[in-house]
Amino acid sequence: MPPVDLRSDTLTRPTDAMRAAMAGAEVGDDVYGEDPSVNRLEEQVADLFGHEAAVLVPSGTMGNQIGLRLLVPPAEELVCDADSHVVTYEHGAPALHGGIQTRTLPGGLLDADEVAAFLRPPGWGTVATSAVSVEQTHNRGGGAVHPLPVLQRLREVTAAAGVAMHCDGARIWNAAIASGTDLEEYGRLFDTLSVCLSKGLGAPVGSLVVTDATRAARARVMRKRLGGGMRQAGVLAAAGSYALEHHVERLADDHRRAQLIADALDVGPVDTNIVAVQVHDAVAVAAAAREHGVLVSVVGPRTIRLVTHLDVDDAGAQRAAGVVGELLAR
Ligand SMILES: Cc1ncc(COP(=O)(O)O)c(C=O)c1O
Structure with a gap:
């Protein structure tokens, strides 16, 4: 029996239908802006978020780094948790590529009042x-999901301080x-967003930087400079368009299965498709789970992570819950 792989939601393989959409994609040279499938996808995603433009990039990391650099000049500050x-996972890219200084709040969801007190507007002699x-x-x-009213309040406090907002x-x-x-509600709160077609949507590659037309033009230059200009990228865009059409509503199934696992492991409610579980020794639990055909990630010395996605059905979620539950009970 193949293992149930819950290490990440990026592990899905394109379905046959997605592969067929890729094989049939109309393509051109996207570095010249002439790939019709890419252009269609970029317009579609910009529209979904109510922004003027979107730029296809190879990864969420590149999307974030371009989005951040559009907002933060070198030697200025980015605040995040x-x-x-x-x-945490982008290997110092804000500092290396953007010369961006980061200052962090405690890890987890942001609180608008804490952010307001943390911001340092120009003129204080500080960064x-x-x-x-x-x-x-x-x-x-x-x-976890930042609730919309929290994001709206964050937008108010950042706007009052003349500070921009990026959404990963x-x-x-x-x-x-x-x-x-x-x-669109989310879109209107952010100056730049990086959104992934891989992860839960199941496309093999691709993220988009969503923003206004002026910034998008700069984003295209940054993308090329980073080596992210792709030629017949329409084969990837076709997978993304397919995913947007067929794999968004079904995310509710992933959320339901994550809750099934969380309930079995007694870890309380989860918002979406990720279950973080506190254990005594994360490396040992992950190794033992692997022996029983369940793959989980170690994300801290005492934390394992299980992510539901397109390749995990009800039986897989139940199997994972059973194996990990058994290990925790030992
Ligand atoms: C929250 C978040 N942002 C960005 C990324 C980066 O995406 P990519 O792996 O496509 O670079 C990930 C990947 O797991 C992620 O979880």
Whole structure:
């Protein structure tokens, strides 16, 4: 029996139908802006978020880094929480590529009043805060969703301070489905968003930077400079368009299965598709789970993470819950 792989939601393989859409994609040279499938996808995603433009990039990391650099000049400050993907998993890219200084609040969901007190506007003789980055949903926060009123209040306090907002929306689709929030509602709160077609949507590659037309033109230059200009990228865009059409509503199934696992392990309610479980020895539990055909991630010395996705059905979720539950009971 193949293992149930819950290490990440990026593990899905394109379905046959998605592969067929890729094989049939109309393509051109996207570096010249002439790939019709890419152009269609970019327009579609910009529209979904109510922005003027979107730029296809190879990864969520590149999307974040371009989004951040559009908002934060070198030697100015980005505020985010200490567990954010942008400061935890992107290998120092804000500092290396953007010369961006980061200052972090405690890890987890942001609180608007705490952010307001943390910002440093220009003129204080301090490094000025140029932008706040918000992760929606929050990966290390166990897939938690920033509620819309919190984001709205964050927008108010940042706007009052003249500070921009970036959204690391790798899983913003999960947030939209779980909270019943329209993507456009999210879109209007942020100056730049990076949204992923991989992860829960199941496309093999691709993220988009969503923003206004002026910034999008700069984003295209940054993308090329980073080596992210792709030629017949329409084959990837076709997978993304397919995913948007067929794999967004079904995220509710992933959320239901994550809750099934959480209930079995007694870890309380989860917002979306990520279950973080506190254990005595994460490495040992992950190794034992692997022996029983269940793959989980170690995300801290005492934390394992289980992520539901397109390749995990009800039986797989039950099997994972049974194996991990047994190990925790020992
Ligand atoms: C919250 C978040 N942002 C960004 C990324 C980066 O995406 P990619 O792996 O496509 O670079 C990830 C990947 O897991 C993520 O969880």
